[in-house]
Amino acid sequence: MEELDEMTVSVLNAASIDEALLHSLSRDDLRDLFPGPENFLRSKQLWALISQEGENAALPDKAGPGERGTVSSLQGSPPVYPHTSTPVVKKTPRKTLQLPSPPEYVIYTDTELELARKHHFEMAHTGREGESAM
Incomplete structure (x- = not known):
């Protein structure tokens, strides 16, 4: 959150959104938090930060040929093992x-x-x- 300007940080703090919760926000959530055209660049910068960290979190760590690599995870959350995790089934309306x-x-x-x-x-x-x- 060091890359964000003061107003963005204050809005996120007012909404009680910490760094762990920040990665669960959708584009619609960002539009709700930062409405109007004057906040477009703010929400765009925040979305780029979220999606960039999301892509980095999905890259596997380097592992030897016989080892299983873990997926890099966010701070404070347990590592995810790709071979042992079960897929999440989303029910669509x-x-x-x-x-x-x-x-x-x-x-x-x-x-x-x-x-x-x-x-x-x-x-x-x-x-x-x-x-x-x-």
């Missing part, structure tokens, strides 16, 4: 929307209404208006 059945409202376009009106009056003109429903 459903991407389809369930509409109520039957629908509360039906919206027709002007063209559909005009066609229904013409059909109804044609049926009424031939004496079969009972067969058509509006």
Whole structure:
């Protein structure tokens, strides 16, 4: 956090975000913390710092041919062993929307209404208006 300016550090301190929590922030979180175009460069610099450290943390340490390398970790967190860790399964929300059945409202376009009106009056003109429903 030494690379950050005073205002960025003060905003992060006010939000109780320490260096360990900083790496869990998303771009949306940064937009919420630093809203507006005047803070764009601040959030961009912070994102670059977070993503740069994230890339460095994912690089394996140098190990001999028979040794297992550990993934470099952040300060204070235990090392991660790539061969023994289990993948995290993220559940994604459903991407389809369930509409109520039957629908509360039906919206027709002007063209559909005009066609229904013409059909109804044609049926009424031939004496079969009972067969058509509006």
